[in-house]
Amino acid sequence: MMEKIRTAANSIIVKIIFSIIILAFIFTGVGGFLGFGSSAKDEQVYIAKVDGEGISRNTFEKQAQELIQKNSHLIGDGSDDSFVKMIRASVLSNQIDNYLAYKFADSLNANISDEQVKMEIRKQPVFFENGRFNNQRYLQLLAANGYTPDTYADGLRSAIKQQQVMDALFLTDFVLPTDSDISLLDNQTRAIYLANYSIDNINDNDALAVSDDEIKNYYDTNKQEFYHDKRVKMKFVTNFLPAIKQDIQVLPSEVEKYHADSKDGTMIPEKRLYSVLSFTSLDAAQKEYNLMSKMQGKQRSSTKMDSLGWFALDEKLPELLTKIKLDTIGSISKPLEQDGDFYIIRLDQIEKAKKLPFEYAKASIHDLLYQQKIDKKYREQQTALEKAAKLPTLDEIAKKSGLPLYDSDWTYEKENFSVGRYPEINDVAFSDEMIKDGKPTGKISDIINIAQYDGSYIIQVTDYQDAGISTFEDVKDSIKAKLIAEKKKQIFSQKVATLLAQLKQTGVADGLSFAQKMSVTQNLVDDRINEKTVKDVFATIPAVEGNSYGVTLIGDDKAQFFVLTGVTYPEKADDLSEKIKPEMLILNRNSLAKDLRSKAEIKIMPNANL
Template identity: 25%
Template sequence: MFFDKLRAGAQGTTSKIILVAIILSFALAGVGSYVTRPVQEVAAVVNGDEIPAQVLENAYRNERARLESQLGEQFSQLLADPAYVAQIRRSVLEQLVEQRLIDQKIADLGLRASDEQVRNAIRSLPEFQVDGKFDNDRYLQLLSRNNLTPEQLRDSIRQDLNRQMLLNAVVGSAFSLQSEAGLLDRLTRQQRSATLVRLPLAQYEAKAQVSDEEAQAWYQAHPEQFQRPEQVKLNYVLLDAGTVSADDIDEQAIEDYYAANQASYTQPEQRRVAHIMVNKSDDAEEKIQAIAERLTAGEDFAELARAESDDTFTGEDGGELDWMESGTLDPAFDQAAFGLAEAGDVSGVVESEFGLHLIKLLEVRPAQVKPLKDVRDAIAARLAAEQAGNDFYQREQRLAELAFEFPDSLDMAAGELDLTVQSTGFVSADELPEVLADPRLVTQAFSAELREQRMNSDLIELGDNKAAVIRVLDYRPAAVRDFEEVKAEARAQALKDKAAELAREAAGELEQVWTEGDIAGWLSEHELSASELTDVTRESAQDPALLNALFAMTAPDEQPSLQTVTLSGGDLAVLRLNSVNTPEAPSEQLALIRQGQSRVQGQRDYQSLLNALKTEADIEYRQVQSEDDSFF
C-alpha cells in the first residue's frame, strides 16, 4: 500500500518538476567535475609574480629540519607553541618574498652568470668531488638519485650566482673613509685610568632593618614576584616496551626471514666501464661514427678517450668510470653498459641526455649472496626488535581501549596490563616527572577538557616505544601565593632593596665629597677603600658593567669626571676617571678595521636595497593552510 502511494505520487506534476531539478543538479555537478581543475594555492604575489604555497611548504620543511638539527630536543618543545610555528612560517615566507624581489631586480639589471662560471661552480661543489677532485660518475649518480637533470642543476646554480653577483655588487661598492677607520682604530686601543670605590651590598644589608609591615608592603607592590603557575595533580599509567633477547628468537624464524629477504642480502652485479662522449650538436653523429671507425681499425680505446672525448674529467683516465650498479645512471647508458657480454666488448653508439657515447666493458663483478651465518645475528636482532615492537603495539591498543571503556579510573587498565597507577602532587608544567615532560602530555594535562571532565585522557605516545594515559585529579589556577607562604622571601627582597637604597645614598654622598676634595676621611669613616685601575682597555678582564661605564665617561676637565655604576653582582661602585690616553699613530690592524667597516656598511646597503624594493613593490600576502592545519 505504501509503495503504491509512493509510485502514484511520483507521477504527479510537482514530483516530476522536483525530480527534473534533482537530476539537473547532479548533471551540472558532474559536468563541473570535468570542466573544473584544482586551483594552485598561492602564498604570496610579488609584483604580479606568484609564490606557490607548495614552494612555501617545501622551504618551511627545510627550515624546520635545520632548526631541529640545530636545537635538538628543545625544538620539539618549542613546536608545542602554535605562535612559534606561525613565526617560523612567516619568516620563511618573508625570505621567499625577498628572494623574488632580488630575482626581479636581477632581471631588470640584466645580470647573468656565464656558462663558464656555472660550470666552474658545479665542479667546485664538494658533493661532486672525490679526494678533492670533480668526479663525473658521482655527479651523474647524484643527479639521477635526486631526480634532477643537468639543466635543472645548471639553472639553479645560475640563479644562485646571479644573486651572489648582485650581493657582491652592492656589498663590494661600500667603503670606509681612512679617517673613520683611523678613529675606530685609535678608540679601540684607547687606555683609561681611574680610581674605584666599591660599595658592597652585603655591608649595607647588615645595617638595614626590615619590619613585617615593610616586607608585606614589598609583597603587595610586587605581586608578579610571587606568582604560582597553574598546577595539576595527576594519576597516570606508563607503558614502556619490554626487551626481547635475540637469543630467544626461533632458529626457523631466522631461516624463514633470510629466505624471504634474499634481495636484502645480495650484492648486485657491478660493472666497470669506460666511455667516449661527444656533446650533442649538428655534427655529433658524424664525430662519434668517425671515432667508432677508428676503434674498429684497431686504435686504443683509452687513447681515443683522452684525445676525443668531450667528457674531459674521465677522458684524462682513458674514459674510465667507477664501479656501477644497474639503475644508477642514465637509462640508455645503463642498458647499454649492462648489455655488453664480455670484458673488452664495445657498444654501438648510445644516446643519453648528456650526449652520444661509445661504451667499453672493462670488468664484471658477479652478484653475490651473503651466507646465512654472516647475517644470522643481524636478523635475530631485527626480529627481536620487531617482536618487542609488536608486543608493545598490542598492549598499547589494549591500554587505549581500557582507558576509554572505564573512563573514570585507571585501575582496570593497570590491573589487566600489570601496570602501576602512579600519582603526582600538585605540579606545574615545569615540575612534571621527567618521563612525563613531553609537550604532547603537558598540553593534555593542562587542557580545560580533562580538568573539567575528570576523565582519562586519550593514549599519549611519548616516543621510544613509550605511551601514557593520564587523569587529572585536581587543578589549581595560577595565583599569587599567600604572604605567609612567601614571607621570608618577601623580607629578603625588601632587605636587598633597602640595602641598595642605602648604598645609592652613600654613593651620592661620596660623589659630593669627591667633587669637593679628598675622600680619605670619608672612606675611613665608612670602612671602605679605594683601588686604582691603570691603563684599562676595552679588552681588559674587568666587570663588563664597569668597562661600559668607564669608557662612556667624559674626559676630566676642571671638574672631576665621576660615575656611579651597578656592578654585575649587584654591588655599587663609584668611579673617578683620572686620565684618557688615545694613541695617535695607526696600528697594524688599520687595514682590517677598514675592511670590516666596509663589510658592515655593505650589509647595511644591501638591507636598504631590500627595504626599498619592499616599499616600492606590490606585495600581497595570502592566507595559506599548512599541513598542520594552522593559518597565518
C-alpha cells in the first residue's frame, strides 16, 4: 500500500495549479462548478462549501472518476479504497484552491478589454475548422451547452483575469542578488587533495580478538538465525565439461601446422557454374541433346541457357546435379527427368580450390582445435569414469579414473550455489536410496548425467541433518568471523573520526597521504572521487585562512578524506532564473494557497468519502 501511495504522490496527485478555471471547452464555467446559497439537500448537491458557496458534487465526481479511470493500472480492480480516497482528496483540494485563486483574482478588479476576450475566443482550437476559427461552429457549440455569446464572454473574462493575476505573481523572470550568489556557488571550482582510506587499514589483532564467551553468547541469543532446512554433505567425482574448458590451450604452432596441412576449414572448395534447358517432353529434350552433341565446345558453350548458379563441391547440391558427372567445361548431360519435366545440364565454369590466407583462417582454426581438444579430453575422462564406476569406494573410483575427489559443504534442497543446484543430483542426494532413518546409507550412486552442462557425477552422501537449528560447533567459526567484522567496522568508524580530528587540529594524520590533487566542480564525474565526496566537498565551508578538512564515508568499509585548499569563482554569474523557477513556483503557489485557505470558511460534506 505505501508503495502505491508513493507512486501516486509522484505521478498522479493533482498539483496546486492556479490556472484558468474554465477548462477544455471552457463550458464548465463558474456556474457549472459552484452552486450558491443553502438548501436542505446540500449534502446531495455539494461536495464542499467555500465561504458559503457550494462546489458541485457532480463536477467533482466527474473529475475524480476520470482521474481514477486514468490510473486504473495502479489501482487494479478498484478495490484499493485507501488509494481511491487519496485521489478523491487531491481532486477536491485542487478544486478548492482553484476557486480561492479565482475569487482572489476577481477581487483585484483587473481590467480585461473586450478585444482581449475576443482574441482568446479566436485562439481556442475547439472552435476551429480546417485550421481556422469558424464562427458558425462557435455559435453552435455555445448553444449546445446552454451559453449565449455574452454569458460565455463574461465567464472567459473572469478566467483571463485570474490567469493574468497568477502569471504576474508567479512567472516573473528577474533574478535577485541572492540568486546571483547561488549561481556563483553552483559554478565554482574547488581545489582539493584526496586520500583514500579503507577498513583493510585496520589490523589491530588485540582489538579485534573475540572470546569464546562472546561467540557462545551470540549463538545463545540468536539461535533462530541459524535455522536450516534439511541438508546433506557429499563426496563426489565429476567429469565436468566447463571445468575442462578452463585447462585447454591451443598453441600458435598447432594453428600454423593445421593450416600448412590444408586440413578442413583452411581451403576454399572448388566451385562450378551450371546452366540448364528445360523441356516438357523427352522427345524435345532428346532432339536438342542430339543437336548440341554435334556442336563444337565453343559453339555449345555459347548456346543460350538458363543459369543455375555457382555450387561448391562440399555443399548440398540440387537433386538434378547429383545425377550428372560433368568434368569438362562446355560438356552437357543427357536428358534428365524430374517431376514429369526433362532437363539438360551444362558445365560452364570451374573455379579450382584454393587455400584461405592464414590471417583470415587462424581464428576459426583455433576455435576448431580448441573444441576438438575439449571433446577428446571429455570423452577420455568419461570412458575412464565409466570403467571405474563399479569400484566399491569413491576413493578407488577417483584414483582409477584419474579424476579428483571433492567434499561438498552443506547442500540444501533447491540449492542455488553448490553442486546440489543440479536437480538431477539433488533428487538422488535426498532420495531414500541415500538417506534412511535420518542417516546416510553410504551407497555410491550410479553415474548421474547433467545434460544441460555436459557433466557427469558419481556421489556419496556422507552426512545428513533434518531441518532445525545448527549446532554451536557447526556455526562457531562463522559467528567469530561475523563478530570480528562488526568490531572492525566499529573500529574503522572510530578511526575515521580520530583521523579527521587530527587533520583539523594539526593538518596531518597518521597513515594518510594526500597525493591526489583534483579540481572539483558540482557535476564532476570521475572514477577517482565518489559522488558523495563531491557533495561533501561543496558542503564544506572554506576556511578564511588555511585549509578546510572533511571526510566521506562510503559504506561501512571505505572513506575518502579531502583537504579543501581553494575556491575559484566564475567571472560572471549565470542567470539561474529558469533553473530555480520551478521550485520557486511551487513554493509561492503553496504559500498563496495556505494564505487563501486561512481566510476562507471551508466545509467538507460528511459523505464526501475522502
